[in-house]
Ligand SMILES: Nc1ncnc2c1ncn2[C@@H]1O[C@H](COP(=O)(O)OP(=O)(O)OP(=O)(O)O)[C@@H](O)[C@H]1O
């Protein structure tokens with residue numbers, strides 16, 4: 001049988017066995033009553049001891065949401081979601097905001113350990129391979145179902161003036177900051193899922209970098225959905241004040257379950273004059289089995305506002321998980337001379353459906369944006385790049401460069417590119433390049449003739465394909481992503 | 495002496511049923527250089543693919559024994575690890591993968607399969623740079639993605655570099671001379687000649703006598719319609735240059 005054909009067979013056979021993070025943590029949890037109602041929203045808000053205005057915002061969102069309907073323009077196909085059949089809040093039972101790691105339920109600590117996420121600061125510092133001090137340190141906020149269970153390096157960050165905490169805590173401790181920025185990038189009415197999120201979001205991370213501060217370490221949040229029939233609706237808000245810089249990483253996993261689970265997050269970034277946010281995601285939600293049973297519905301709204309002059313946002317994403325991905329991390333380039341970047345690797349396999357891309361909205365003068373998207377489709381999956389680049393009338397000197405490459409493995413998958421371009425300013429310069437290629441039998445044979453096994457050959461070719469984007473990731477994440485890519489495309493060695 | 499390669503009454507076809515190799519016999523002993531010449535479309539490249547195990551080429555009769563092993567039982571990468579190297583007529587491009595990284599992966603994949611210790615990065619880099627120098631391949635070309643944007647001649651030098659690094663027992667050179675200027679022809683031939691040894695053998699496929707002035711063969715075969723129809727010494731190449739293949743094509747028919 002031809003090499004590519006075999007690869008295709010192997011790729012097709014990928015299923016739950018390949019998903020290393022599919023275990024479930026046995027832990028008692030406290031849930032809101034099933035379904036969605038004003039009562040449930042009041043329950044969540046009360047649990048979080050939120051200020052009154054937050055409850056009002058939630059209720060307002062909920063009422064608007066009732067009159068909205070789900071978007072249908074994406075190239076994805078799934079049965080109607082019964083929003084009354086979900087739990088909107090689930091927290092580990094013994095949960096009370098822990099003061100230190102010693103108070104965190106050991107089962108949960110074990111879960112993160114199993115996932116390879118270090119929550120114990122001393123363990124990070126005493127890294128084995130790298131001498132102390134040289135190993136880059138990462139502050140972690142760990143979100144387990146609806147609540148944040150631990151945030152590390154709080155003290156050190158505080159000394160630098162950086163605020164990094166669960167958003168529920170920020171609502172209590174820094175209500176003015178949250179009130180000023182929450183919903184200012186993704187308005188309550190933005191879209192069906194974002195509105196739902198505004199009504200029911202339970203936790204997520206809040207970051208504030210004060211003027212002129214370069215955040216002393218990478219910040220990261222790890223999301224874990226554990227409970228059954230529970231939607232995860234997290235909310236992240238990051239503000240980089242004038243002249244500041246932060247690099248933020250996001251990772252996620254979920255247990256294997258036969259039924260689909262909903263994840264509808266909202267991420268808002270605000271960047272003021274001369275500041276920069278680098279936001280990286282390695283998305284590895286459970287993708288479902290090879291027949292398309294189970295898996296996460298990942299309907300996410302991510303947007304950054306380059307509000308200040310010469311501000312910058314860079315989105316880098318490696319998407320390997322989820323049954324369905326619906327996600328368009330975007331940049332509103334408002335400040336003069338601001339710039340946005342979007343680097344993406346989206347891998348689909350089995351029956352996964354990906355509809356992802358970005359929006360670069362050029363509003364200010366001399367704004368620039370760059371889009372590099374690499375889609376890899378295997379198995380019977382569908383992978384669509386959907387991107388909008390627009391220049392407002394006043395966006396004189398706006399420039400964009402877009403490059404979308406698709407790589408197909410086998411004959412049963414699909415790749416699609418849907419670019420929208422709107423230039424209302426005649427001086428805007430937009431460039432668009434797109435290619436679609438197949439992993440060719442000849443290329444694999446060439447590698448194998450030099451001694452590479454078939455799997456190594458596929459991995460080599462794929463790694464070459466995604467190289468430009470991998471280079472954008474922080475070092476450790478790049479290594480993790482590279483591993484993830486080969487696992488995602490791995491077949492049982494034949 | 496045990497032959498290095500023994501092809502016995504080989505029949506092979508391309509997937510879809512087109513028969514290309516028709517009852518071919520060939521024995522290559524260790525240390526020998528054999529040249530194969532023959533008209534376009536005779537099946538010379540096909541032979542090289544059948545030997546190296548390219549998917550889509552099927553052996554329908556006979557057998558090929560290489561270093562005591564029936565090649566049909568080995569996957570292409572196992573054949574490579576056994577010491578079979580194909581210098582491609584049209585080398586492939588691999589975007590985004592640096593030449594050096596590719597050489598490293600290839601060399602160590604083979605070593606691992608043979609249970610030999612792997613080369614460390616510095617060892618490999620030193621070796622590759624040395625060979626590069628001999629072949630006129632500069633460091634920049636080693637950093638570039640494999641064959642991407644290489645000229646025809648550069649690709650052939652690069653193939654030679656891979657061969658010299660991997661040190662195979664049998665090298666099949668499919669029109670290694672095509673696309674080479676005179677200087678490059680000398681450089682590549684010198685590289686190939688440097689590898690000649692009592693254990694190593696070559697199968698040189700070419701249309702032109704000129705290459706055989708540099709890589710002097712022990713035996714020359716005429717290949718037509720899927721098999722060897724005539725065998726002689728190195729003077730046969732000269733003869734063919736004068737007479738062409740007409741008489742042998744009749745013989746084959
Ligand atoms: N994939 C294929 N499908 C159909 N026919 C093929 C295929 N590959 C090769 N052939 C045919 O097989 C025959 C032998 O081709 P091959 O490339 O082996 O010839 P060759 O002797 O190497 O010729 P040249 O001297 O031109 O390189 C030719 O008629 C060619 O058209």
Ligand SMILES: [Mg+2]
Pocket residue numbers: 538539540583668
């Ligand atoms: Mg040929």
